[in-house]
Amino acid sequence: MNVFKSLGGLIWGNQNNPELVQISSGQFYVYKNKGATQRIRECIYIDSMATVRRTSQPYQYTLAINRVFEEGEESLQDDEDDDDERTFLIDQEMQFKKGVSAGATAFSWIRPGKEEAGLVYEFVCDDETTVYTANNFEITMYQCMYERKYRKSHFSADDEAIQEFQLKAHFGAEGPDREQQSPTVKKEKSVKKEQDDMDQKIIMPAIRNFPRSYEVVADTVCELNLFDPRTNLFMIQADNVHCRLLRTGKFTYWLVVLASDDKQYLAQPVEPRMNPTYSMPQLSFIWNYFDEQQNVFSWLLRFPTEVSLSKFQTIFGQCMYEVINRQSWDKVPAPDQKYMIMTYQEDADMRDNNARTQQDEEDSEEYSDEEEESYSEESDEYEEAEDDEINDLADNFKKDTAINSQLAVGYKDRSFVVRGNKIGVFKHNDEDGLDFTTTIKNISDRKGKELTPSRVVLHEQDTAMVMMDSRNLDKAYKMDLEYGKVVEEWEMPGTSGVLNLTGNSKYAHLTDNKTMVGHSQTAMFRIDPRLSGSKIVENEFKQYAKGNDFTCVATTDNGSVAIAGAKGDIKLLNAIGKNAKTALPGMGDPIIGIDVSGDGRYVLATCKTYILLIDVLNSENKKLGFDASFPAKNKPQPIKLHLRPEHVATMREPVSFTPARFNTGVNELEKTIVTSTGPYVITWNFRRLKQGHTEYQMKKYSDNIVAENFKFGQDRSIIVALPHDVKALPKRSLTSPTELFKKRSSK
Template sequence: MNVLKSLGKLIWGNPDNPELIKITNGELYLVRPNFSIKGTRECIFHTAQATVRRTGTEWQYHIVISRVFDEGEEELELQDEEEELEEEKVFLIDESLKFRKGQIEGLTTFSWRDLSGDPDDLFEFVCDISVTAHTVNAFEYTVYNCMFERKYRKSRDEATEQDIQSFIFDTELKIDQNDKSPPSTPKNRSSFNKSFTTPTSASTTPMKARNIESPSTPTKTSIKLELPGGSSSKMTSIIDVDVELHVFDPNTATFLTQSPLATASILKGNNYEYWLNIEDDNQRHVTQKIEPRMNPVFNSTQHCLIWVYFDGLDLVYSFLIKFQNLDNETNFKKKFTLAMYETLNETKAKDSEEGTMNNYNISFFFSVFISILQNKIETGSSDEDDDNDIINTESKGDNVNTQLSVGQKLDRSFILKGNKIGVFKHTDDDKIEFTNNIDNISKPQGKKFNPSKMMLHEGDSNMILMDENDEHSLFKMDLEYGKVVEEWKVHDIIPVENIFPINKFAQTTGEKSILGLSYNSIYSIDPRLPNFKLVNEKRRQYVTKNDFISGATDASGHIAVGTEKGDIKLFDSLGKIAKTNLPAMGSAIKGIDVTSDGKWLIATTDKYLLLINTEIKSDPEGRTGFKKSLAKDEKPKAKTLQLKPEHLTIMGHDVNFTPARFNTGEHAMEKTILSLISTGPYVIAWNFRRVKQGKLFDYQIKRYDDDIVADNFRFGQDKSIVVTLPHDVTLTKKTHLSTPTKSALSPSKKSASRSRNNIAKSHEIH
């Protein structure tokens, strides 16, 4: 405090300057109690700055939280909103605010009561990682000085250190029956660095991996390892480094020390198989195969590696090793990356491919800030029923919902369920209503079938259906009549394994043609052709098997396709060779989406998403990789989006992403990336603008009480999300997604019966 007090002349020195101190980068949230039906966390300003400002009245000051826009973003935002956006929030600095400093996920927060709202609500400003401790402490000290002047109506210069400290809100001592506001993180919450000095024992610390016996005299060059399942294998160590080993405790949301001095080794076996081994003088702690399922993250800020361990008994752990020096970290990261590459591709990495790996910057070697989850204090969760929160998961027959298509021309959503399609209307008050069912889907000849894929077509007037048992034909359904009216014979030899629009907004028009994929070709399908509908002049076929599985287009019709091997090919138009080939990293590209201008694409693998900028930086015309080949040294660096290993530990199961997509609309700016975990109850949304800035873990999440089948934004905006469950469909607002804290990720107390996150009313497909 004495050091901060000496800064008073710098902070208050110029009476003509209304701003005393400012934090230039952060986020503002409204935090509600866990029992609130409005949801526990709502982001008010995604990017904001906090200022302590003078008023025109003596002894009075304001905390001002101002929304921050990127260049040109404000105008675009206002075009998307029916009402003018609120640009700032102002709070009179007073002791009644119960202003406090805390932490969430390793980031400093300032919280205070919402005096004009519900009595239990708090505003919370989350400081960006770039904000220094010096600025944070000075901001806090300035607020307390302002409180002193308002309370005693005299200069802060007359305040003693005890006077200033009396305004520090103690969440444990100052909460009584008359003060029911939910506490922020306790003042003594350990920071990330302090968590390394926590006690070495904990009830949740996992034992050494099952079925693995430590050798009596382990060596670091050759180890005979008893692998899970009882098979023995002789492994050679390719690197050994000294580390600290920590294990994540989900109960306290901190990493606990497992071993203060251990050896981390990468062991090479046969057939491109590598293992990570952690042991000390007393025992072997971890031995597991190196694979994407580990969800590994290197953190150069804290000089550590964090990953997930599945023990085979449906238990999930998250481990952390902290390196002793930079050389060890660099060498270990390089060996780990090569091991992962060879595991995925089952081939030895060449020198040229090492550059490609660094270029891709994927999940197992990018550097981001890894933080500790906040130990969220539960505040009076209610078990009372709320009819609006109930999701009906009772099975209705053998069929469940499998696919979702959201209309672009008409405000409708279509849900595929076995042999029927449910039609839902989006209302003006942002709700969803059941309209009707299309039953007994049959081919023109009368044979019933269960479509394997559906795609809206020709201004949402028709639906194109695929039948996995008839891979050479497509079927056109007239949605007005609710029946299949045409069968399109595509080709007698070339199959149809996937379809997508000829350009990003073709579905809003009367465009007849669509694009199709087979395992080794990309082609146009024109239903106006007399016999086979495949257009030979607009086909690109490869001699070798490429295993094309996914595709997408931008507004200009440029084409991106992904393969089973992990390649991504960018085409200017059909019938020509690809302008750009992005080499495979070994994980199948199960889904692709492209921004309308073609400058960004999002590619989905099981374990992570790849966000790629296709712009050619050196091109004076600003062309992308769709229109011009990228030089070898200009291949884009992919930004890898994945979940934190700590979050997976709390979730308690593996991750398997469904195809991610941008919010879309003919005049809408892409702001959000949406995905979900297959066979899981989580909807996940990334802030696209902040991800482009390198904030790769800037995601929000919403948990349901049943596995989610599909989700997508309403066309033309990113405010509302259509969520499809096995037997229901619901509409949720993006603001109902929350920061992935422990309480948001963990199942609710009545997870079998409801979701406690203010979900929109659900509807059954009858």
């Protein structure tokens, strides 16, 4: 068997992905000459990842080393410092080799040329990097060198041709301690197994009948591919098929793919959960297909030209808008059409990690429990508690048949989890873990009537919690957390039902500020509990038209307000009771959660299958959208965050995001975004998002996630509420989808 080719087929198969292979964690060093005989070693990035990427030029590839930002790096405080990536053109002259540095796998190379003569670069892998991953990385480097030298695909080469680059990779200067055994010397069993998987017939979705009364609105000849999670390959199913968009009824469309003889390959209604993704450099459209049994697949259409893809993308976006909004695209104002089209567009600089193989369920569950810290599973937390009563309370809370529904993370050292009419209280320990403290039982109003909190907000320096009960949306309840009793009831009449309350400003809960901001479906207002009777401040009450249908609200450091609606629209205000300064149109998908950076520059809006990150700073007048309107023809362009369709196919379930959040903290820069879907926690590096890189990291649990949020004041620990458990998740234990979805290999 050709070992290079068998491994390479798994890595190179997805032409749509700019990344070939990645090592997600390691240290980056440079060796420098100091005098005639001495060399010194300097650390460039203490935490970094190494990636081999395609370029826009055929047969040319780069090795990119990116700094991974963690709390405590002083350079993070300088937002103008963009030196977080070093790139190297992959060429035989770079003298790339694998070795060992202080017992760890390491890769070394030089940058050819006089400017960096004498410099030797080294990437030292972290302990969790498997032999399989390191071998893949090394092999891919040699394959890239082959293609650059011979200007042709390496798939036509034999092992000896590729080994030419391995054998010539020598250093004349000190680098790693010694060379490791090459993967070409010993053919690993996992290689054959994955090759066998590739030879198996791909699982095809069942053919679905589509309406026979229709109007063709688009018809393009394409190449059809189906994603196989076992091998991480998009497998070609047919050349020269007709991709058609059909109007089958009022605001109803179907996507149908047919051969020239009308043989049907697939048909599905246009719907939001298709999760469409475009790549102009690869001329591709990727999406998810759900069959009638709700099995998930990922298809790819490759278009012949950029013009044909761009035309299809525009028409598909219009069809999707009409399906979601039940309204003609022609009725959308031209400036709003431009904003929506920009939202649907895919960022060409995307750097997403790609799934490699179908996930092995048993191994995945084992992986998900390796590095997490939990009040219920972390070594001997209960046994170490001095008070036996705490242990009993913890056991009782853990065994309760009710499920967790709400999570509130305090700024001091407490987190609170609502379960039925109880609240579990957890203390953050010095190791960024959780210790169970107590249970607040039998939550009730001041007359002793049982309450089931549906919304909870920490208040007054975390000494109080304001909560609502979905059975009475005209009243809020303030609980004294020291005594675990409701001490105040706030009447809020005339709103037709309060849906959410939040702090007067983003960090109001750090102060003794009494007022709060609230909204109903059609109104926004301020709450002042010091008022007698109704707690709504009359001159700060704004009733909007019925069509707004507000769903969530957030505030900035200075008290500006962002409020979002069920049609995806967002309003930005600098004062309650006045008209919005900026109104951003919606795509039609309800926004289920909204967050704002402390300074108000970035808005984070969560829909079910995607998240919008919006920079609301007007580059022309340097004012925020909270303080001044954007020109109608120059609305801000959102960055659309979503999971790649092939990852969704590997997950085998539809996406349903929980509200995404920034990490928080006084004088703490927003560095990471967190959300979840099903059993997966997902994070994005916020700094890299601003630079156009939309890759994400993931972690899988054995149960669906209820809510998650960062520990206050940093982003290295994430508090995760599961239906019957609460965990402190170290951010370092999240990994790329490439690592998460691949089959476990023996080290």
